[in-house]
Amino acid sequence: MNVVNNKIKVFVGLSGGGDSSVTAALLKEQGYDVTGVYMKNWSQDLPGMPCPWKDDYQDAKRVAVQLGIPFKMYDFQKEYRQFVVDYMLAEYQAGHTPNPDIMCNQEVKFKLFLQACLHDGADMIATGHYARVKDGKLLRAKDDNKDQTYFLYRVTEDALQKTLFPLGEYTKPEVRKLAEKFGLVTARKKESMGICFVGKVGIRDFLIHELGPQKPGDIVNQYGANIGRHDGAIFYTIGQRHGLDVGGGMPYYVTGKDMAKNEVYVTTNLDDENLWATSITLTNVHWINDQPNNTDAPEKDIAVQVRTRHRAPLVQAKLIKNGKQWVVQLADEVRASTPGQSCVIYSDHDVLGGGVII
Numbered sequence: 115m116n117v118v119n120n121k122i123k124v125f126v127g128l129s130g131g132g133d134s135s136v137t138a139a140l141l142k143e144q145g146y147d148v149t150g151v152y153m154k155n156w157s158q159d160l161p162g163m164p165c166p167w168k169d170d171y172q173d174a175k176r177v178a179v180q181l182g183i184p185f186k187m188y189d190f191q192k193e194y195r196q197f198v199v200d201y202m203l204a205e206y207q208a209g210h211t212p213n214p215d216i217m218c219n220q221e222v223k224f225k226l227f228l229q230a231c232l233h234d235g236a237d238m239i240a241t242g243h244y245a246r247v248k249d250g251k252l253l254r255a256k257d258d259n260k261d262q263t264y265f266l267y268r269v270t271e272d273a274l275q276k277t278l279f280p281l282g283e284y285t286k287p288e289v290r291k292l293a294e295k296f297g298l299v300t301a302r303k304k305e306s307m308g309i310c311f312v313g314k315v316g317i318r319d320f321l322i323h324e325l326g327p328q329k330p331g332d333i334v335n336q337y338g339a340n341i342g343r344h345d346g347a348i349f350y351t352i353g354q355r356h357g358l359d360v361g362g363g364m365p366y367y368v369t370g371k372d373m374a375k376n377e378v379y380v381t382t383n384l385d386d387e388n389l390w391a392t393s394i395t396l397t398n399v400h401w402i403n404d405q406p407n408n409t410d411a412p413e414k415d416i417a418v419q420v421r422t423r424h425r426a427p428l429v430q431a432k433l434i435k436n437g438k439q440w441v442v443q444l445a446d447e448v449r450a451s452t453p454g455q456s457c458v459i460y461s462d463h464d465v466l467g468g469g470v471i472i
Contacts, residue, residue, distance in 0.1 A: 119144050119145035119146045119147075121147070122146050122147060122237050122238060123146075123147045123149070123235055123236050123237045123238070124141055124146045124147065124148050124149070124236065124237065124238045124239065124240050124278060125148075125149045125150075125151050125231040125234070125236040125238075125239050125240070126138040126141060126148055126149070126150050126151065126239070126240045126241070127151055127152075127153060127223065127227060127239065127240070127241045127242070128150040128151060128152055128174035128177060128178065128185075129152070129153075129170060129174065129242065130152070130169065130170030130171060130172070130173035130174040130177075130300065130303075131170070131173075131242065131300060131303060131305065132289070132290070132293050132298065132300045132301060132302075132303050132305075133242030133244075133281060133289060134174075134241065134242035135174075135177045135242075135293065135296075135298045135299075135300045135301075136242070136280075136281065136289050136292050136293050136296065136298065137240055137241065137242045137280050137281060138150055138177065138178070138181055138183065138240075139181055139292070139293075139296040139298065140280045140281075140292070141240055141278065141280060142181055142182075142183060148181070148183045149183055149184045149185070149186065149236070150174060150175075150177065150178035150181070150183050150184070150185045150186075151185070151186050151187065151188055151227070151231065152170070152171050152174040152175070152185070152186075152187045152188075153187075153188055153190055153222070153223070153227055154167060154171070154187055154188065154189045154190065154191060155190050155191060155194040155198075155218070155222060156191060156194060156199075157191065160315055160319065160320070160323050161323070163315045163319070171187065173299065173300050173303065176299045176300075177298060177299060177300055180297075180298065180299060186234075188226075188227065188230050190222055190226055190227070193221070193222065193226055194218070194222055197217060197221035197222065198214050198217045198218050198221065198222065199214070199324075201214075201217050202214045202217070203321070203324055203325060205454050206321060206325075206348045207325070207348060207373075208373065208454075209347065209348070209371055209372075209373040209453070210452075210453045210454025211351040211352070211452045211453065211454040211455055212454045212455075213265070213454075213455060213456055215265045216264075216265050216266075216267070216268055216456055217268075219265055219266055219268065219269060220268040220269065223241060224239075224266075224269045224270070224273040224274075224277065225273070227239065228273055228276060228277075232276070237276070238276045238277065238278055239276060239277055239278070240277065240278040240279070240280060241277070241279065242281055243262045243265075243266060243279050243281065243282075244257055244260040244261055244262045244279075244281050244282060244286075245261065245262055245263045245266055245279045245282050246279055246282035246283065246463075247274045247277055247278070247279055247282070249275075250271040250272075250274045250275045250403065251271075251274070251402070251403060251464055251465075252266060252267070252269065252274055252402055252464070252465040253282070253463045253464060253465065254460070254463045254465065255279075255281070255282045256282060256283050256284060256285060257284065257285040257286055259286070259425070260285070260286045262424075263458065263460075263465045264421055264423070264424045264425075264456070264458050265424065266465070267400065267402070267456065267458045267459075267465055267467055267468040268400045268467075268468070269402065270402065271402055271403050274402070317349075318349050321346075321348060321349065325348070327345075327346070328345060328346025328347070328348060328349070329346065329376055330343050330344060330345055330346070331343065331344055331346075331347060331375070331376035331377055331378065332344075332376075332377050332378075333358065333360060333366075333377075333378050333379075333380055334377050334378070334379050334380070335366070335379075335380055335381065335382070336369070336379075336380070336381040336382070336383060336386060341360055341366075341380070342358070342359065342360040344358075344378045347371045347372075347373055347376055347377070347378050348373075350368050350371055350378050351368065351450075351452055352368055352369065352370065352389075352450045352451065352452040352453070353367060353368060353389060353449060353450025353452065354367065354368040355367050355368075358380065360380070363382070364382035365382065366380040366381065366382055367380060367381055367382075367384070367386070367389060368380055369381050369386055369388035369389055370388055389449055389450060390447040390448070390449055390451075391444065391447065391448055391451040392443070392444050392446075392447050393441060393442065393443050393444065394420075394422070394441070394442040394444065394448075394451050394457055394471055395436075395439055395440070395441055395442075395471070395472050396439060396440045396441075396442060396457055396468070396469030396470060396471060396472070397438070397439050397469060397470050397472050398469055398470045399439075399440050399467065399468070399469035400467045400468065400469065401466060401467040402465060402466065402467050403466075416432070416433050416461075417430070417431075417432055418430075418431055418432070418433055418459050418460060418461055418466065419431065419459075419460045419461070419462075420442055420444070420457050420458065420459050420460065420468075421457070421458045421460065422448050422451055422452075422455065422456075422457050422471070423450075423452075423455060426448070428460060429444050429445060429446050429448055430444075430445035430446070431443060431444045431445060431459075433459065439472075440469060442457055442459075451471055452471060453471055453472055454470065454471065455470070455471050456468050456469065456470055456471065457469060457470075457471055
């Protein structure tokens with residue numbers, strides 16, 4: 115145990131789940147002065163699907179009581195709606211497939227939450243993310259299967275300097291054992307699925323609730339023939355196979371969509387060039403360790419590895435600057451490169467940054 119840790123005040127984001135509970139328990143065991151904080155980002159119920167925030171809040175509070183640490187709640191609902199939900203809805207309406215978890219980390223957890231914690235006397239913050247941080251650099255987690263650095267690439271170096279990721283040194287099975295060892299009330303709680311902030315509700319149901327029923331349109335195959343109807347182009351993403359409701363024969367895969375024409379394009383050919391990419395263009399690129407003018411770095415073409423979606427394998431690539439955009443030239447083809455999703459850039463275990471695919 116580090117005997118000086120008890121002088122360091124750490125505010126831990128307690129979500130009511132097992133991972134964040136273990137994070138708080140580990141830091142307390144290591145001698146830090148720990149406070150648990152629940153972030154109330156969303157509390158709106160949907161028809162037939164109540165928001166689980168009250169249960170999560172109570173579980174977070176129980177863990178704090180169990181560990182004997184102070185507990186508080188921050189309400190970020192207004193900001194969350196503005197920076198995460200409205201952004202997500204606008205992206206879907208533009209025909210893209212956004213990642214709200216990435217925006218939540220950028221705007222809420224490692225900006226608003228960090229600022230609020232520091233204002234209330236914290237020296238550092240901690241979360242239950244599977245990632246590592248060292249000297250303001252973001253590193254991949256020990257557990258490759260659980261590594262969450264894909265969602266963290268837009269966090270700043272300044273924020274990382276004040277962040278702890280205790281779970282980055284553990285595998286998921288090891289964390290489960292720690293939860294049992296600490297006797298945490300959340301030890302056997304199942305991980306939440308669905309949209310990050312609404313619990314079990316699916317994205318289609320959420321979009322209909324927020325934007326209303328969508329206008330049907332044509333589904334067009336690789337030969338230009340209309341083969342069916344869709345119930346809203348915003349619901350479809352590149353590479354999607356399920357939910358097309360086009361019967362008979364070979365399975366169809368989404369290759370693109372035209373929001374102006376309200377058409378969704380599909381193919382039965384898994385080798386269709388529209389399903390694969392050897393070059394990806396990125397916009398809104400963020401470099402973690404070149405603040406504040408991070409959009410201009412690095413200056414030279416560099417050899418890197420990239421990940422085009424969470425848990426996708428790392429692919430060797432070269433980065434080339436093209437005006438305000440960056441072109442990623444891939445050593446191997448990647449499937450279903452999707453506008454609105456992120457391409458995250460690595461150098462071995464180091465996370466350099468990334469950008470949004472266009």
